[in-house]
Amino acid sequence: MSEQSKEVTQADLLAYVDGRLPPADFDAVEAWLAANPARAAEVAHWQRQNEALHALFDPAGHEPVPARLEPAAIARGRAAGNSFRWTQVAAALVLVALGGAIGWAARDVVTPTEAASDILIDSAVTAHSLYVNENRHAVEVAAADREHLVNWLSSRVTQPINPPDLSADGFAFVGGRLLPPVEYGKTGPAAQLMYENAAGERVTVYITSALPDRAAAYEFTSRGPHEAFYWANDKITCTVVGELPDAEMQAVARKVYQQLTRRPDSSAGPMDYERGS
Amino acid sequence: MSGFLDEIEQSVPGLRRYARALTRNADRADDLVQDCIERALRKRGLFQPSGPLQAWLYRILLNLYRNSLRQTRRRGDHVSIDALVIEPAIPAPQPGRIALSEMSRAIDQLPDEQREALLLVVLEGMSYEEAAHILEIPAGTLMSRLSRARTALRQLTGNAEEPRLRTVK
Numbered sequence: 469m470s471e472q473s474k475e476v477t478q479a480d481l482l483a484y485v486d487g488r489l490p491p492a493d494f495d496a497v498e499a500w501l502a503a504n505p506a507r508a509a510e511v512a513h514w515q516r517q518n519e520a521l522h523a524l525f526d527p528a529g530h531e532p533v534p535a536r537l538e539p540a541a542i543a544r545g546r547a548a549g550n551s552f553r554w555t556q557v558a559a560a561l562v563l564v565a566l567g568g569a570i571g572w573a574a575r576d577v578v579t580p581t582e583a584a585s586d587i588l589i590d591s592a593v594t595a596h597s598l599y600v601n602e603n604r605h606a607v608e609v610a611a612a613d614r615e616h617l618v619n620w621l622s623s624r625v626t627q628p629i630n631p632p633d634l635s636a637d638g639f640a641f642v643g644g645r646l647l648p649p650v651e652y653g654k655t656g657p658a659a660q661l662m663y664e665n666a667a668g669e670r671v672t673v674y675i676t677s678a679l680p681d682r683a684a685a686y687e688f689t690s691r692g693p694h695e696a697f698y699w700a701n702d703k704i705t706c707t708v709v710g711e712l713p714d715a716e717m718q719a720v721a722r723k724v725y726q727q728l729t730r731r732p733d734s735s736a737g738p739m740d741y742e743r744g745s
Numbered sequence: 746m747s748g749f750l751d752e753i754e755q756s757v758p759g760l761r762r763y764a765r766a767l768t769r770n771a772d773r774a775d776d777l778v779q780d781c782i783e784r785a786l787r788k789r790g791l792f793q794p795s796g797p798l799q800a801w802l803y804r805i806l807l808n809l810y811r812n813s814l815r816q817t818r819r820r821g822d823h824v825s826i827d828a829l830v831i832e833p834a835i836p837a838p839q840p841g842r843i844a845l846s847e848m849s850r851a852i853d854q855l856p857d858e859q860r861e862a863l864l865l866v867v868l869e870g871m872s873y874e875e876a877a878h879i880l881e882i883p884a885g886t887l888m889s890r891l892s893r894a895r896t897a898l899r900q901l902t903g904n905a906e907e908p909r910l911r912t913v914k
Contacts, residue, residue, distance in 0.1 A: 478888070478892055479888050482888060482891055482892060482895070483873075485895075486866055486867065486873075486891075488872065488873060510895075510899065513843075513899050513902075514895050514899075516842060516843045517843065517848070517867070517895065517898050517899070517902075518867050519842065519843075520842070520843040520845055520848035520902075521766075521848065521852070521863075521864070521867050521868055522867075522868065523845055524766070524845055524848060524849055524852075525762055525765060525766040525864075525868055526762065526868075528761055528762045528765040528766070528771075528774070529758040529759060529761060529762035530758070531761070533757050533758065533761070534775065536775070536779055537757055537761070537775060537778055537779055537782065538754065538757075539750040539751075539753040539754050539757070539782050539785075539786070540750050540754070542779070542782050542783055542786060543750060543786055683870045684870060
């Protein structure tokens with residue numbers, strides 16, 4: 469699979485969508501998809517399937533856990549010979565449960581859960597559009613003060629923030645700033661890193677600590693004139709925003725992804741899956 | 746013991762989510778999770794922690810779920826609570842998105858084995874290795890179930906506007 473010429477299999481395409489593709493195979497799969505639009509449309513649909521499944525069911529994992537599901541309480545009940553079984557009173561609770569279940573089921577239909585990724589992407593795009601038009605105040609701390617910037621942002625975001633090197637794509641690091649947490653409240657503050665090329669085009673990288681589910685996710689999307697590439701792993705969420713043509717945007721986004729997921733230790737995150745690479 | 750309990754506790758939100766997605770019924774899902782924890786505590790003496798505890802818990806949950814399905818089918822089907830919900834006007838999905846109500850129906854129509862596999866990988870973020878281990882099937886079987894599930898979901902949600910794959914334009 470590492471050579472360009474080798475055929476991409478169905479398993480590779482599934483792994484691509486499930487975030488299980490070895491990073492070394494990314495380019496080959498994407499090149500193959502570019503040449504096979506019908507399969508590319510299918511793969512895109514699979515990505516939408518993932519988004520829909522998360523939107524439908526992730527909320528159930530964030531609900532407060534009822535006392536009857538606390539392992540310690542269950543263990544105590546067992547030790548005390550307590551044979552109380554919830555199912556024995558289930559019948560009496562059917563009506564209550566029915567009401568609750570309808571409410572719960574209807575909630576998803578009436579107001580589809582706005583995915584956390586959407587909120588983060590919106591924040592990243594808003595911050596991007598606000599600051600890329602600034603000249604003197606584009607960043608809070610300039611690249612010249614890199615060490616200070618890295619220490620400061622890393623400590624506030626509580627994850628190491630090492631600005632990726634995008635010079636190969638003609639983008640120089642301008643600097644960064646700290647931004648408040650999004651309303652969603654599940655991540656801490658965000659770091660925004662800004663890059664600029666010789667033509668004055670700017671790209672920003674918006675990083676927060678991981679969402680509570682720490683799930684791997686990635687998504688290319690547009691917000692008006694902006695292109696955004698979002699991905700998340702068990703450590704951080706990252707949104708790359710710019711107005712570049714698709715191909716350039718992807719190249720830059722991939723560089724950011726590769727550099728930010730490089731781990732000093734061998735613990736593979738969900739997306740930089742190392743097995744088989 | 747408390748380490749064991751803590752480890753179970755950490756898995757509870759994921760188990761609830763998975764059970765909810767399988768049963769589509771909050772109460773039944775939590776009953777399954779409660780049974781799962783009770784069984785885990787009971788079997789604890791037999792459990793050699795050769796594999797991760799989390800995978801073991803998912804496997805117990807799945808077995809309980811499958812047993813409950815068999816019983817339900819023997820007794821005759823109950824009306825699913827979802828079927829009682831009168832669906833209000835569904836907001837149009839954003840372009841390129843699958844309407845959630847459509848996906849909700851589509852996932853229900855998948856064969857059990859495909860639904861179990863897909864939800865483990867997509868929703869629970871299990872690696873292929875973990876999912877195959879939990880389902881007690883070879884890796885190749887898992888991949889073919891995932892593949893068939895993907896294809897079926899695409900057909901079942903076929904009304905959705907063909908999304909653009911932004912990465913390959």
